[in-house]
Amino acid sequence: MNASLIPTITFDLHASEQPVPPEVRANLLEAPGFGQVFTDHMVSLRWSTDRGWHDGKLEPYGPLVLDPATAVLHYGQEIFEGLKAYRQESGQIVAFRPEANAARFRRSAVRMAMPELPDEAFVQAIELLVTQDRDWVPVNPEHSLYLRPFMVATTVALGVGRPANSCLFLLIASPSAGVFSGGSVRAVSVWLAEGYTRAAKGGTGEAKTGGNYAAAFAGQQQAIDNDCDQVVWLDANEHRWVEEMGGMNLFFVYGSGAGARIMTPALTGSLLPGITRDSLLRLAPDLGIPATEGAISVDQWRAGCESGEITEVFACGTAAVITPVGQVKGASGGWTIGDGQPGPVTMRLREELTGIQFGRRPDPYGWVHKII
Ligand code: PLP
Ligand code: COI
Numbered sequence: 001m002n003a004s005l006i007p008t009i010t011f012d013l014h015a016s017e018q019p020v021p022p023e024v025r026a027n028l029l030e031a032p033g034f035g036q037v038f039t040d041h042m043v044s045l046r047w048s049t050d051r052g053w054h055d056g057k058l059e060p061y062g063p064l065v066l067d068p069a070t071a072v073l074h075y076g077q078e079i080f081e082g083l084k085a086y087r088q089e090s091g092q093i094v095a096f097r098p099e100a101n102a103a104r105f106r107r108s109a110v111r112m113a114m115p116e117l118p119d120e121a122f123v124q125a126i127e128l129l130v131t132q133d134r135d136w137v138p139v140n141p142e143h144s145l146y147l148r149p150f151m152v153a154t155t156v157a158l159g160v161g162r163p164a165n166s167c168l169f170l171l172i173a174s175p176s177a178g179v180f181s182g183g184s185v186r187a188v189s190v191w192l193a194e195g196y197t198r199a200a201k202g203g204t205g206e207a208k209t210g211g212n213y214a215a216a217f218a219g220q221q222q223a224i225d226n227d228c229d230q231v232v233w234l235d236a237n238e239h240r241w242v243e244e245m246g247g248m249n250l251f252f253v254y255g256s257g258a259g260a261r262i263m264t265p266a267l268t269g270s271l272l273p274g275i276t277r278d279s280l281l282r283l284a285p286d287l288g289i290p291a292t293e294g295a296i297s298v299d300q301w302r303a304g305c306e307s308g309e310i311t312e313v314f315a316c317g318t319a320a321v322i323t324p325v326g327q328v329k330g331a332s333g334g335w336t337i338g339d340g341q342p343g344p345v346t347m348r349l350r351e352e353l354t355g356i357q358f359g360r361r362p363d364p365y366g367w368v369h370k371i372i
Contacts, residue, residue, distance in 0.1 A: 072154065085130045150169070326340040
C-alpha cells in the first residue's frame with residue numbers, strides 16, 4: 001500500500017480520575033521489586049481483519065473482560081516485549097532502543113501469525129504512557145520504569161482452523177529494581193536444564209511469546225529445587241551446546257586485564273536475539289574488549305573454568321541488566337566460575353551500559369530515545 005494511504009493510528013486520552021495518591025506512590029517507589037507495582041494508566045489498541053488497527057486509547061490501568069472462548073486463553077497466541085524508561089541525572093526521561101523492541105515485536109508477530117504493529121505506533125504508545133505516568137519513573141538511579149508491551153489474540157472461537165481475526169495490543173508500566181538486585185550486584189547460580197528443552201530450530205524460541213516461558217517454568221522449578229537462581233537452556237539436538245537463560249542471554253569472558261575478550265552463543269534460531277546482547281556486541285569492542293558470537297558446550301564451559309581460561313560469565317537482559325554468574329550446577333555436579341564473585345569485565349560493562357542508559361556517559365550509538 002502507498003505509505004500515504006496507510007491510516008494514522010491515533011490514541012484517545014482518558015486520564016484516571018483516581019490516580020494513586022502521591023504519598024502512596026512514593027512508598028511504592030521505595031522498594032518496587034520487579035513487576036509487582038503498576039502505574040495509573042495503560043495503552044490499548046485493537047486490530048481486526050476488517051478494520052485494521054483501531055480504537056487506540058490511553059486509559060486507567062485496570063482489569064480486562066474477555067469471553068471465556070477467547071483464543072489466547074486456549075492456544076497461547078501472544079507476544080510481548082520488555083524495555084525500560086530511565087530518569088537521567090538531568091531530569092530528562094528516556095527509553096533505551098525502543099525502535100529495536102518495535103522491530104522484534106513485529107518479527108514475533110509474524111512468527112505467531114499475528115498482525116505487525118507499525119514501529120511508529122509502538123514508540124508512540126510508549127511516549128504517551130511514559131509522559132502521562134512520568135511521576136512513576138523512579139528517581140533512584142538503581143531503578144527504572146519497566147515497560148511491557150504485549151498483544152493477545154482475541155478471536156472468540158475454539159476452532160484452530162485459521163489465525164486470529166482480532167487482536168488486542170496493550171502497554172503497561174511497572175517501576176522496578178533489577179530482577180536480581182537486592183541493593184548491590186551479586187553473582188547468581190545457574191542450573192543446567194539437561195532434561196528439558198526450551199526451544200528447537202523452526203520452533204518459537206527466537207520469538208518473544210508467552211509459551212516459551214510457560215514451557216520453561218518446570219526447568220526453572222528444578223533450578224530452584226537445586227538452590228539455583230536461574231536455569232540455563234541447552235540446544236535441543238544434542239543437549240550439549242549452551243543457548244541462553246530463562247529470561248536473559250549469556251556472555252563468557254576469556255582472559256583478563258588488557259587481554260580479556262567476550263563471546264556469546266550465536267543466534268542459531270532457537271535463542272531470543274536480546275537487545276542488551278546486541279548492545280554489548282557493539283559497545284565492548286569500543287572499550288577495547290573484542291566481542292564475538294560463537295558456540296560453547298557444557299564440557300568446554302567446565303574445562304575453561306577449571307583451566308582458568310574462562311574468567312567470568314555474565315547474563316544480560318532488560319530486566320536483569322548485567323548479572324554475574326558465579327556457580328553452575330547440573331545433574332552430574334557443578335563448578336565455580338573464577339572466585340564465584342562479580343568480576344571486573346562484567347562490572348565494567350555494566351557500568352558503561354547503565355552509564356549510557358542513565359545519561360552518565362555519552363551515547364555515540366544513538367540508543368537513548370528522549371521522551372520528556
Ligand atoms: N532471552 C530471553 C529468553 C529473554 O526473555 C530475554 C529478555 O527479554 C532476553 C534473552 C534478553 O533480551 P533483551 O536484552 O532484549 O531484554
Ligand atoms: C526482559 O528482560 O524484558 C524479560 O523478558 C525478562 C522477563 C521474562 C522477566
